[in-house]
Amino acid sequence: MNEPKTNLLIRLWRDHVVQFWPLLVVAFLLMVIEGGSLGAISYLIQPLFDEVFVAGDAGAVTWVAMAISGVFILRAISGFGQRVLIVTVGLRVTTNLQSRLLAHLLGLDARYFQDNAPGALIERVRGDTLALQGLASATLMTLGRDTISVISLLAVMIWSDWQWALLALAGVPLLIFPLTFLQKLIRKTTRAAREAASRLSTQLDEIFHGIVSIKVNRLERHEANRFDREVNGFLAAQLRAERGKAANPALIDIIAAIGFMAVLIYGGHQIMSGDKTVGQFMSFFTALALVFDPLRRLSALAGNVQAAMASLDRLYEVLEARPTILTPAAPKPLAAGDVVFDAVDFAYGDTPVLQGLSFTAAEGKTTALVGPSGAGKSTVFALLSRLVDPVSGQITLGGTTTTDADLERLRDSIALVGQAEALFDETIAQNIRLGRLDASDEDVRAAADAASVLDFAKTLPLGLDTPVGPRGSGLSGGQRQRVTIARAMLRDAPILLLDEPTSALDAQSEKLVGEALSRLSKGRTTLVIAHRLSTIRDADLIVVMDKGRVVEQGTHEALMQAGGAYARLHQLQSAGVTTSL
Numbered sequence: 001m002n003e004p005k006t007n008l009l010i011r012l013w014r015d016h017v018v019q020f021w022p023l024l025v026v027a028f029l030l031m032v033i034e035g036g037s038l039g040a041i042s043y044l045i046q047p048l049f050d051e052v053f054v055a056g057d058a059g060a061v062t063w064v065a066m067a068i069s070g071v072f073i074l075r076a077i078s079g080f081g082q083r084v085l086i087v088t089v090g091l092r093v094t095t096n097l098q099s100r101l102l103a104h105l106l107g108l109d110a111r112y113f114q115d116n117a118p119g120a121l122i123e124r125v126r127g128d129t130l131a132l133q134g135l136a137s138a139t140l141m142t143l144g145r146d147t148i149s150v151i152s153l154l155a156v157m158i159w160s161d162w163q164w165a166l167l168a169l170a171g172v173p174l175l176i177f178p179l180t181f182l183q184k185l186i187r188k189t190t191r192a193a194r195e196a197a198s199r200l201s202t203q204l205d206e207i208f209h210g211i212v213s214i215k216v217n218r219l220e221r222h223e224a225n226r227f228d229r230e231v232n233g234f235l236a237a238q239l240r241a242e243r244g245k246a247a248n249p250a251l252i253d254i255i256a257a258i259g260f261m262a263v264l265i266y267g268g269h270q271i272m273s274g275d276k277t278v279g280q281f282m283s284f285f286t287a288l289a290l291v292f293d294p295l296r297r298l299s300a301l302a303g304n305v306q307a308a309m310a311s312l313d314r315l316y317e318v319l320e321a322r323p324t325i326l327t328p329a330a331p332k333p334l335a336a337g338d339v340v341f342d343a344v345d346f347a348y349g350d351t352p353v354l355q356g357l358s359f360t361a362a363e364g365k366t367t368a369l370v371g372p373s374g375a376g377k378s379t380v381f382a383l384l385s386r387l388v389d390p391v392s393g394q395i396t397l398g399g400t401t402t403t404d405a406d407l408e409r410l411r412d413s414i415a416l417v418g419q420a421e422a423l424f425d426e427t428i429a430q431n432i433r434l435g436r437l438d439a440s441d442e443d444v445r446a447a448a449d450a451a452s453v454l455d456f457a458k459t460l461p462l463g464l465d466t467p468v469g470p471r472g473s474g475l476s477g478g479q480r481q482r483v484t485i486a487r488a489m490l491r492d493a494p495i496l497l498l499d500e501p502t503s504a505l506d507a508q509s510e511k512l513v514g515e516a517l518s519r520l521s522k523g524r525t526t527l528v529i530a531h532r533l534s535t536i537r538d539a540d541l542i543v544v545m546d547k548g549r550v551v552e553q554g555t556h557e558a559l560m561q562a563g564g565a566y567a568r569l570h571q572l573q574s575a576g577v578t579t580s581l
Contacts, residue, residue: 024089027089031078034148035151036152039149041286047279051279086141094133100319109325110387112323121318123201127197127198143298150298154287157291189237190310207223255292325387332400332405341359342395344394346391354380354383356549357380358550359550362541365525365541366521366526367526370529376548377529381497383395384402385411385497414493415491416488417501425467428448431468432464432483435489439490444464445464447486452482494524495525495527496520498517540555541553541555544566551565
């Protein structure tokens with residue numbers, strides 16, 4: 001992303017910060033008080049020395065002591081208030097940005113999630129937004145308070161002696177070039193560190209998702225070593241960024257050393273000659289000592305802003321992504337009817353998947369898709385639900401082309417039961433209700449009963465209110481499938497897509513799930529992908545696919561009599577041989 005950083009900051013301010021302007025105004029007023037207190041303290045040092053310590057004026061002791069104490073109390077109150085307000089704004093900006101990012105990601109095409117690993121997207125939503133919290137909270141706090149502090153302290157220094165002030169700050173222009181170089185370095189190295197963090201999150205997601213395979217194949221040490229290499233790469237990138245940020249205040253300290261030395265040499269002689277009072281020198285010296293601390297923080301702030309800008313770049317890269325599969329401006333109405341694929345071509349990049357695919361799934365009938373892996377069966381489901389669109393040809397539902405229909409209406413008309421349909425870390429009932437969010441408890445229970453979920457749920461302590469665990473890990477494979485079938489039953493969509501729903505089940509679970517599927521598919525236009533040909537013998541139409549084309553189609557009996565690819569595969573499976581067409 002090549003958008004200038006000033007534009008990104010303007011967008012961040014406009015989209016997420018400006019809405020909190022009343023809090024920011026109050027916080028800024030408190031910053032003025034807190035920042036100006038340093039100037040007041042350094043100013044009060046002169047009467048403390050000249051009138052109390054040197055002149056011995058007993059009457060001045062009380063008012064000077066009360067004035068200095070009052071400044072510290074005022075500083076404490078204003079500092080507390082502005083910190084609470086700024087942190088509040090920072091947290092709200094962060095959470096709002098996270099919500100916006102997730103909502104935007106959920107609206108993108110399915111292809112975006114194939115091109116971007118889950119761990120990388122998690123790091124964008126969580127890691128990069130949290131990195132920006134420093135820009136929205138600590139940055140605003142430092143920028144407001146310390147800028148006022150520097151101004152007030154410089155005013156005291158100039159008021160004490162403008163020549164001393166010039167001597168003290170003569171070296172500041174020398175910082176321009178090295179600080180400019182450091183800002184570019186920090187942004188570059190921080191972006192590399194954030195990308196390394198994304199790779200770490202992706203690897204952790206893969207490890208935890210594949211933990212069973214890792215243990216069965218004794219890959220623990222291999223995965224640990226692979227993670228060590230990745231985390232060491234992250235460490236190196238992060239250290240480069242931190243070294244750049246640490247160099248900012250170090251440069252300020254070098255300039256401070258030069259300034260202190262020059263003022264002490266020049267001003268010391270003026271004190272000894274009587275041209276300046278001790279109080280004047282101490283007031284100036286206090287302001288000088290105090291001014292470099294906010295300057296150090298402001299210089300470090302520049303580095304933190306550059307680090308945050310790297311995260312802001314990555315966040316707006318996501319926000320710039322746009323979906324390509326959208327509802328047309330004037331959608332056509334959907335009606336019940338046949339599902340027709342007419343000369344459909346589709347490719348992933350330069351790799352063809354479907355080539356002139358044509359078949360008709362009759363309304364209210366069951367159509368089975370069989371063929372080897374890579375034949376394009378799952379792509380048929382993705383095209384029908386418009387997760388992707390065809391390169392050429394068209395798909396119609398009841399005479400309406402899917403690309404001309406309202407996208408939400410189209411997907412509302414489809415229910416999917418897959419091999420490992422997603423279950424969320426909620427209760428059984430909540431997972432079923434995802435089929436229709438406004439369903440009543442009675443509807444959920446009826447769907448659970450129809451899908452034979454109640455058969456096992458009643459043996460659990462909490463019944464349908466039992467949590468299923470992450471990705472449904474608290475249930476067996478057959479139980480998970482029955483929950484997803486109940487979800488599809490509750491959805492009550494006219495088109496049912498079954499993607500090998502019994503392929504990974506044992507015989508008993510397959511029987512229970514098969515019975516539930518029979519009840520679910522009754523009266524619906526059903527398309528089913530199956531490798532076990534025994535499960536689709538009664539299908540109204542069997543479409544045999546190979547290399548993205550239909551090689552034959554018909555009923556089980558007709559295909560067996562034809563003696564083609566389907567008959568050969570059926571004979572091999574009957575003999576116990578696992579193969580592809």
